[in-house]
Amino acid sequence: MAQPPVPRRVLGGFDATTVGIGSIIGAGAFVVFGPAAAAAGVLLPLAVVIAGFLAYCNATAAAVLAAAQAPPTGADASGREQLGWWAAAVAGWGLLTGRLAACAAAALTVGLHVAPGSERPVAVAAVVALLIVNRFGITRSVLVTRVVIALVLPVLAFVVVVGFASPAAAGSGAVTGPVGVGGVLQGAALALFAFAGYSRIARMGEEVREPHRNIPAVIVGALGVTTVLYLLLSVSLLEALGPLALAETTTPLRDLVGGAAGDGSDGVLDTVVRGAAVLAGLGALLGLITLVGRAGHGLVRNGDLPHALAQVPVRDSVGRDSVARNPLPWITDLVIAAVVVVLVLTTDVVTAISLASLGILVHSAVINIAALTLGGRRWYWPRWLNAVGAVGCVALALALPWPQVLAMLAVLAAGVLLHALGRQGGRGVDRAG
Template identity: 45%
Template sequence: MASRRHGTPPGSPPGGHAGHQRLQRRLGVFDSTAIGLGSMLGAGVFVVFSPAAALAGPLLTLAVAVAGLIAYCNAVASAQLAAKYPASGGTYVYGRRQLGEWPGFIAGWGFVTGKTASCAAMALTFGHYAAPAYATPLAIGAVVVLTGVNLLGITRTALLTRILLAVVLATLVFVAAASLLGPHPDGAPGAAGELAALTAPATSGGWGVLPAAGLMFFAFAGYARIATLGEEVKDPARTIPRAILAALAGAFVIYLTLAVLLQWHLPPQQLAGSTAPLLDAVEHSRLSAGAPFVQAGAAAACLGALLALIAGVGRTTLAMAREGDLPTPLARVGGAHTVPLVAELAVAAVVIILLLTRDVLTVVGFSSFGVLIYYAVTNAAAFTLPARPWHAPRWLNALGFLGCLVLAVTLPPASMLVMAGVLAVGVAVRFLVLRRRRT
């Protein structure tokens, strides 16, 4: 294994680079769980049910269950590895230590590129919910402010995440209550619902369950943020597994409940064609006056997911820079609160460039493909672990690995081609850099 090759203890920074300053362990189980759950209950929960329903039709709940099963396999694998290697970087580190440098690089590169695009999408979605006419300036402002919060230290990140998570949970409870109370007395949906009902595509089903599960899986992937923050967690062997599984369990119950309620409350065509299904559910109910509250909750969800995303991408960038797979200045840890200063600023700069140059909402579909490849490496790395708890048998790792690959290849072809191209560019550049170093 690479860990023996480097001769470093599990708790040391990746690659055994003793000259790199360590981050400080400040997060307990509660804060770690909040960060993971806040990442999963991001903007996706307010939009993902419609495209998933269009693909899966009446089998939407089955798609949620399939996505949850694969996410559970990945969560168990992540928990095993994070307890053994409690350093920043997540699967990038695990892949290097257990499988070798190239699998680790592919996982890390897919995560950094895919999630950076997701950061831009989350920021822009926030802008559209808050004030559509000023979406881009608001998105840039959100990136700047939240990066500033992250630079104040991981405890500030956890505090703001808890606040935003409370707002999002209150919003989802309100949506559930509106759905249970039934349609509006006059039977007329809101404006968004009328438009969706007129333009909705026919719902599918059957084989559409797998691509729908691939889309739903994207909404489950936030627990990776707990693993990428492994160097800042207290008692990681105990805290990380508990936080990952608790966050995933909470998200699964919420998603399954919402899927059942939305299918019960909204006509199939309207659910499949809506651009804001949770907002439609409220506008179509006896609590339609609460629609602005749902919009505010969606904005808070975007901010919470963006906050955790920037922190997670920054830590993976830090780990890759420590190993020389990204420019080494990105490995600098500094500031009064011991944070990956240069990496976080670099991530924020790239996100702002994306926001200024194009509409990232049209190009972030490949992120799901990158995340599934990331977790395929996670499962492969966990499969090689000799010591394992009773609840993490090897067949579960094998199921997670195969499940990730199946969901990845059933995604829309454009998503696969774009992410495959991004991965190929990263591999080619790394190959040329390594060859130049040798010569």
């Protein structure tokens, strides 16, 4: 299979940090705080901090593996070289499942903010429209990411100000949900969805000047800014809405600005928040569609999916090749669309977030374990971060609702079976290693 062109190193530290922040902040910021509050209650800020720290552990593990690639490919880490094909299969299926569920969550976020009560038809339309757009090679480039961050970040910051300026809600100190260790861990697992773009940072090594110096700074900077923003958002939402009301909504930012303006859902502030949520959701969905193809390609290489679904990797970040026609086989687009539409029609946004978080956690657990095996590490990426990351991923995954956990286990079992059959049948694009 032809190798992708090597992107030029065009990003400095500041630009890379901006892209990193833009990759993280997306649809999750507009919907995740309600479900997380239903689990963690008044301890929601603690859950956000835990999610942010675990995202940092996971990002450093992925960066360690990416730095060990020779030559670097920019592909998603699988741990195949360190742990073997079985670990790669588990990581790959977790990644693919998580990204498909994240597509559904992003689409439903758009629907919830365009037509509450009729969000599913709008979400399906968004999926189909962006798959067509992606078919013509229009992907989420650095330019798109900068536009999203330039328009969405100020809105989130403004919502924080509005929340702190609003009178405290009645019962703002009330307790809701299974508050305790289990509740906080479940809240952190759900909040992790809002950090999901951190994996993008680890793949920037080919595009960033002086990557050994800049990538660690970008990880710290992007996740630090995002964690502080989300922490402030969680505190302001708890104060302005109260944990009980926050736990019952899937559009908490709309509820906050609507209540602050005293004009329900028809005010200017509400329109601004809805517009930002739609932009973030569409931007996330556009990026995720490309990433689903990348994850599927990893499973094709592993022999877990038919070769007919193979992807020819293209540059998906700097965007120099974004005008080229999408080289994915058309059957891949149909499969992606079918799976995401089924998820949109059969789940709600909270379930989609849970499944997406589970996929992230399964994949990241394998990556952390794989990173533990590598030596020659720099001082700022100690092994204990990978150990904490692996344990944390398992703990947060087990804290999520058991129906979703069992569904993920079924997907992983099916993936392992497909892998076994593929190994016996000699399938797979690359059996080296």
